Amino acid sequence: xxxxxLMCFLVALILWLIFANIVIVPQAHAFVVERLxxxxxxxxxxxxxxxxxIEHIVCKTSLKEQVLDFKPQSVITKDNVTxxxxxxxxxxxxDPRLFTYGxxxxxxxxxxxxxxxxxxxxxxxxxxxxxTSRDMINGKLQSILDEATDPWGLKVTRxxxxxxxxxxxxEEVMTKQMRAERERRQTVLEAQAHQEAVVSRAEGxxxxxxxxxxxxxxxxxxxAEGRAKSIAxxxxxxxxxxxxxxxxxxxxxxxKLKGLEALKDVSDGRATxxxxxxxxxxxxxxLGVAGEAxxxxxxxxxxxxxxxxxxxxxxxxxxxxxxxxxREAAEASARISADVxxxxxxxxxxxxxxxxx
Numbered sequence: 334x335x336x337x338x339l340m341c342f343l344v345a346l347i348l349w350l351i352f353a354n355i356v357i358v359p360q361a362h363a364f365v366v367e368r369l370x371x372x373x374x375x376x377x378x379x380x381x382x383x384x385x386x387i388e389h390i391v392c393k394t395s396l397k398e399q400v401l402d403f404k405p406q407s408v409i410t411k412d413n414v415t416x417x418x419x420x421x422x423x424x425x426x427x428d429p430r431l432f433t434y435g436x437x438x439x440x441x442x443x444x445x446x447x448x449x450x451x452x453x454x455x456x457x458x459x460x461x462x463x464x465t466s467r468d469m470i471n472g473k474l475q476s477i478l479d480e481a482t483d484p485w486g487l488k489v490t491r492x493x494x495x496x497x498x499x500x501x502x503x504e505e506v507m508t509k510q511m512r513a514e515r516e517r518r519q520t521v522l523e524a525q526a527h528q529e530a531v532v533s534r535a536e537g538x539x540x541x542x543x544x545x546x547x548x549x550x551x552x553x554x555x556x557a558e559g560r561a562k563s564i565a566x567x568x569x570x571x572x573x574x575x576x577x578x579x580x581x582x583x584x585x586x587x588x589k590l591k592g593l594e595a596l597k598d599v600s601d602g603r604a605t606x607x608x609x610x611x612x613x614x615x616x617x618x619x620l621g622v623a624g625e626a627x628x629x630x631x632x633x634x635x636x637x638x639x640x641x642x643x644x645x646x647x648x649x650x651x652x653x654x655x656x657x658x659x660r661e662a663a664e665a666s667a668r669i670s671a672d673v674x675x676x677x678x679x680x681x682x683x684x685x686x687x688x689x690x
Contacts, residue, residue, distance in 0.1 A: 354383040356390070363429040365392040375429050392433040398425040398490060401440065405498065406448045408455040410463055414503060418455065419496040422447055422478065424489045431486030439485045443478065447492075450477045460503070467494045 357380055358364055364376040368388045376390075383390070401424060405417040422443065426432045436442045454473050455463055463470070471492050479489040499507070 350385050354385050356381045356383055361396045363394050363396055363426075364390045365394065365429050365433045367391050372430065372434070392429065394426050394429040394432055396426055396429075398423055401443065402495075403444050403447060405496065406451055408452050410455055410460050411457060412459045414460045414499065416460075416463075416500060416503070417496070417498040418451060418494060419498070420447060420451060420474070421493045421495050422489060423491040423493075424482070424487050426486055427488045428486035431484060433486075435485040439482075439487060442485065443482060443487065443489075446481055447474070447478060450474055450481075460499070464497060464499075467497075470494055 356364065356376065358376050358378045360378045362378060364381075366373045366376060366383070366388055367390075368384070373388060401422040403420060403422065405419040407415060408418050409415050424443065432439055451470075451474060454470055458466065458470075471494060475489055475492040478492065482489055
């Protein structure tokens with residue numbers, strides 16, 4: 334009975350030892366194994382069997398990229414400005430053996446190395462350059478840290494400056510400077526907008542005046558052309574009328590009647606001589622000559638003042654918006670029409686006084 338119990342105990346012990354020394358390494362992890370206190374191997378992801386008592390795992394390392402957010406570091410710039418800089422380091426383990434045996438505490442060593450390197454870089458730069466050169470600081474810091482941590486099995490993939498915190502006095506000065514710069518930009522933009530508005534308004538007025546002048550010119554040209562055509566048509570009609578009169582063979586009685594009608598306009602009391610038809614003139618010509626020579630006859634004074642010109646007809650094309658040139662053109666056309674009318678009356682008078690044979 335005692336032998337059976339002992340046998341069961343041994344079997345259970347062997348099974349426990351077997352299952353206790355079966356190790357499963359997760360993905361993206363590595364285990365460093367020592368045998369009798371000496372490095373034996375590095376287990377990658379998968380199933381492994383450990384020899385009890387003789388072998389043991391000394392370090393379980395994650396191969397994932399780690400984000401190391403260190404505390405803000407106090408740095409002094411080249412122009413003696415003290416400020417706080419907060420940096421973030423991205424690193425991963427590329428060699429678990431070096432990471433285990435290279436340095437006692439790799440993460441703490443990386444933090445201290447990052448702080449000292451950052452002080453050296455910022456110490457060679459002024460405040461304004463520090464605030465505007467983050468990419469350059471990130472590149473230098475990554476290059477130095479990556480080279481320094483190679484013996485530790487660490488690969489620094491990226492370094493970022495998260496915050497740059499200057500002193501309060503510097504922040505106040507920077508705020509005033511930023512406000513002044515924005516006010517200057519606002520003033521410049523307002524001045525440019527005003528200038529563009531004035532220029533645009535002037536260009537618009539210029540184009541409007543040019544268009545108005547062109548319209549006035551076209552109106553004057555069209556008005557002059559119309560007047561010229563009307564005058565030409567009047568003279569053509571007069572010429573056509575004369576031609577018809579010449580071809581009509583008018584009788585002498587009609588000519589005498591036209592002559593009497595012309596005398597009505599001639600004898601308006603403003604003439605110095607009296608004109609009569611040709612047959613009457615032959616009878617009383619001697620009497621007229623004697624009366625004029627001796628001063629005998631009608632003693633009524635002769636009105637020698639110039640005859641008042643008839644008012645010019647109003648042009649319906651002229652309005653209140655018509656320019657000076659258009660008004661002058663309309664007045665010239667009206668005068669031409671009046672002169673043409675007076676010439677017609679004068680020709681009629683001459684025909685009445687001296688009728689054609």
